[in-house]
Amino acid sequence: MAKNTRSIEERLQALEDREAIAQAVCGYGYAMDGCNAPAVGSFYAEDGVYAVADVGAFEGRPAVEAITRRETHLGLVHAGCAHISTPPYIVLDGDDAVATCHTMVAMHGENGFFVGRLSASRIQLQRQADGAWRIRHRQNYMLDGDPRGPAMLARLKEGRSLHEGK
Amino acid sequence: MAKNTRSIEERLQALEDREAIAQAVCGYGYAMDGCNAPAVGSFYAEDGVYAVADVGAFEGRPAVEAITRRETHLGLVHAGCAHISTPPYIVLDGDDAVATCHTMVAMHGENGFFVGRLSASRIQLQRQADGAWRIRHRQNYMLDGDPRGPAMLARLKEGRSLHEGK
Amino acid sequence: MAKNTRSIEERLQALEDREAIAQAVCGYGYAMDGCNAPAVGSFYAEDGVYAVADVGAFEGRPAVEAITRRETHLGLVHAGCAHISTPPYIVLDGDDAVATCHTMVAMHGENGFFVGRLSASRIQLQRQADGAWRIRHRQNYMLDGDPRGPAMLARLKEGRSLHEGK
Numbered sequence: 001m002a003k004n005t006r007s008i009e010e011r012l013q014a015l016e017d018r019e020a021i022a023q024a025v026c027g028y029g030y031a032m033d034g035c036n037a038p039a040v041g042s043f044y045a046e047d048g049v050y051a052v053a054d055v056g057a058f059e060g061r062p063a064v065e066a067i068t069r070r071e072t073h074l075g076l077v078h079a080g081c082a083h084i085s086t087p088p089y090i091v092l093d094g095d096d097a098v099a100t101c102h103t104m105v106a107m108h109g110e111n112g113f114f115v116g117r118l119s120a121s122r123i124q125l126q127r128q129a130d131g132a133w134r135i136r137h138r139q140n141y142m143l144d145g146d147p148r149g150p151a152m153l154a155r156l157k158e159g160r161s162l163h164e165g166k
Numbered sequence: 167m168a169k170n171t172r173s174i175e176e177r178l179q180a181l182e183d184r185e186a187i188a189q190a191v192c193g194y195g196y197a198m199d200g201c202n203a204p205a206v207g208s209f210y211a212e213d214g215v216y217a218v219a220d221v222g223a224f225e226g227r228p229a230v231e232a233i234t235r236r237e238t239h240l241g242l243v244h245a246g247c248a249h250i251s252t253p254p255y256i257v258l259d260g261d262d263a264v265a266t267c268h269t270m271v272a273m274h275g276e277n278g279f280f281v282g283r284l285s286a287s288r289i290q291l292q293r294q295a296d297g298a299w300r301i302r303h304r305q306n307y308m309l310d311g312d313p314r315g316p317a318m319l320a321r322l323k324e325g326r327s328l329h330e331g332k
Numbered sequence: 333m334a335k336n337t338r339s340i341e342e343r344l345q346a347l348e349d350r351e352a353i354a355q356a357v358c359g360y361g362y363a364m365d366g367c368n369a370p371a372v373g374s375f376y377a378e379d380g381v382y383a384v385a386d387v388g389a390f391e392g393r394p395a396v397e398a399i400t401r402r403e404t405h406l407g408l409v410h411a412g413c414a415h416i417s418t419p420p421y422i423v424l425d426g427d428d429a430v431a432t433c434h435t436m437v438a439m440h441g442e443n444g445f446f447v448g449r450l451s452a453s454r455i456q457l458q459r460q461a462d463g464a465w466r467i468r469h470r471q472n473y474m475l476d477g478d479p480r481g482p483a484m485l486a487r488l489k490e491g492r493s494l495h496e497g498k
Contacts, residue, residue: 011344012177018351019184027255027322030266033286033309034320042323077316080309082268082284084252086416087358100362102414104438106270106284108310113281115445118414118438120365143365143412144440150409154366156359157374174340181347193421193488196432199452199475200486208489243482246475248434248450250418272436272450274476279447 018090020133021097021125028135029083029103035074037065045126045134052119052140053148076116080108085121093159095127100156103140117142120149124160137164184256186299187263187291194301195249195269201240203231211292211300218285218306219314242282246274251287259325261293266322269306283308286315290326303330350422352465353429353457360467361415361435367406369397377458377466384451384472385480408448412440417453425491427459432488435472449474452481456492469496 006014024043031039041061044050050064051057058064067073084106088099100122107116119140125133141149172180190209197205207227210216216230217223224230233239250272254265266288273282285306291299307315338346356375363371373393376382382396383389390396399405416438420431432454439448451472457465473481 008174008340008344011348012174012181015181015344015347015351016177019181022253023255026253026267029252030255030268030319030322033268034316034318034322036320036322039320039323078311078313080284080311080315082252082270082286082309084268084270086361086414087253087354087419089355089359089362101358102362102365102416102438104414104416106268106281106309108284113284113310115281115438115447118412118440118445120414143414143438144445145410145412147410149412150366152366153362154368154371156362156366156368157371178340178343178347182343185347185350188419189421192419192433195418196421196434196485196488199434200482200484200488202486202488205486205489244477244479246450246477246481248418248436248452248475250434250436253419272434272447272475274450279450279476281447 014092017092017097017127017133021090021092021099022088024125024133024135025085025088025099025101025123029085032068032073032083033077033081035068035077037068040068041065042132043135045128045136048135049137050135050140051138053146054142076105076107080113081116082106088123089156091157091159096160097125097133098158098160099123099125100153102143119143120153122152122155124164180258183258183263183293183299187256187258187265188254190291190299190301191251191254191265191267191289195251198234198239198249199243199247201234201243203234206234207231208298209301211294211302214301215303216301216306217304219312220308242271242273246279247282248272254289255322257323257325262326263291263299264324264326265289265291266319268309285309286319288318288321290330346424349424349429349459349465353422353424353431354420356457356465356467357417357420357431357433357455361417364400364405364415365409365413367400367409369400372400373397374464375467377460377468380467381469382467382472383470385478386474408437408439412445413448414438420455421488423489423491428492429457429465430490430492431455431457432485434475451475452485454484454487456496 088101105117124137254267271283290303420433437449456469
């Protein structure tokens with residue numbers, strides 16, 4: 001049991017890191033549904049990238065924050081929607097981490113609620129200078145038959161690769 | 167990094183608090199789907215309130231527990247349902263906390279499963295005399311176009327307001 | 333507050349245990365959607381059992397891993413699917429634990445995404461010789477009116493029973 005060689009401080013820090021990472025992953029969705037741009041931005045690094053395979057890449061915190069003002073997003077919010085991230089599986093490595101989860105956008109329409117989008121997500125986070133964990137790169141693939149989604153989920157136990165994203 | 171000024175005891179306590187709060191939030195749904203009234207009640211303060219915008223307010227633990235015996239609830243359970251709370255974003259402040267999440271009720275009908283309800287939730291909890299965290303006030307707004315849902319989600323980083331609910 | 337009688341080491345260990353258990357519960361789904369058999373197997377004990385009431389029991393790690401190669405599973409993955417576990421309610425008791433959650437399989441079809449399966453899950457885990465928490469027995473009941481699902485969810489606060497499963 002490797003953990004017995006770690007100090008109380010190291011073990012506590014690792015738990016705090018995992019908690020903070022999980023909060024950034026889930027908090028992003030609530031901030032997005034609330035169209036709270038500063039809160040959305042607080043979860044992303046200044047140069048963070050949100051890469052949505054079927055939509056495009058939002059590069060930099062201002063671009064991610066601006067999603068809250070897009071017509072397509074406002075249309076979803078006005079009709080009723082929930083950007084849901086499932087509990088993330090986290091690989092922690094010092095000041096870097098990779099979180100794997102599903103993201104589901106449940107929506108409201110004329111016939112009630114429905115699952116509008118369903119994606120695989122691989123999220124690279126980093127501990128920043130102020131101690132906060134923020135997203136550096138998030139890759140989403142729709143789970144609609146695109147083989148890149150399952151291929152990315154299969155890597156849940158892999159930490160950050162040298163040449164991956166940022 | 168503010169946390170470095172906190173003691174091991176304080177940091178450990180904060181992690182335990184967050185874990186206990188998350189358990190109360192998710193446990194409530196399983197207890198409700200199992201029609202286990204005492205378990206439902208164990209997550210609510212004696213004078214706790216569950217305010218469902220489109221249904222009404224259930225005031226006090228006995229009223230919340232009694233949901234398990236309502237005809238509408240039993241109908242859902244007999245047909246098949248899951249009261250799901252997504253991972254909560256938690257603002258912790260001493261003996262008080264606010265948790266923000268989505269709640270989804272997935273149901274079973276003639277044509278299979280469907281998303282029957284989808285709400286925004288803002289949950290105020292308090293550490294009680296016995297050390298347990300319990301819900302003092304929970305506000306739900308259906309995410310069906312009601313603008314109060316997104317407005318409430320936008321407050322995910324705000325702690326308890328002086329005049330909010332209880 | 334019983335916890336004040338516990339040492340820092342005991343409290344830290346309990347938090348690490350809960351974190352590891354939650355990771356095994358959610359990680360399983362991502363591994364399954366990624367058809368990553370070794371990752372799936374890593375969450376199950378050598379003699380672990382995955383009992384799906386309406387399908388049958390998969391007994392032993394190799395049988396659970398082999399689900400990733402089943403035609404029915406590959407069909408879901410190729411069409412697009414997400415095996416989602418909701419945040420687990422955990423009863424921890426030394427080297428044993430029971431986690432209660434819902435499991436939902438969201439799928440993709442001709443008319444978009446839909447909730448294909450929705451189950452109640454009761455998952456018994458054990459700390460193994462290498463220190464890792466693994467699943468010894470997982471029972472799923474479809475939430476389609478089968479009364480065993482709600483009856484099992486009602487037991488969310490019960491630890492492992494002597495004669496339950498393994």
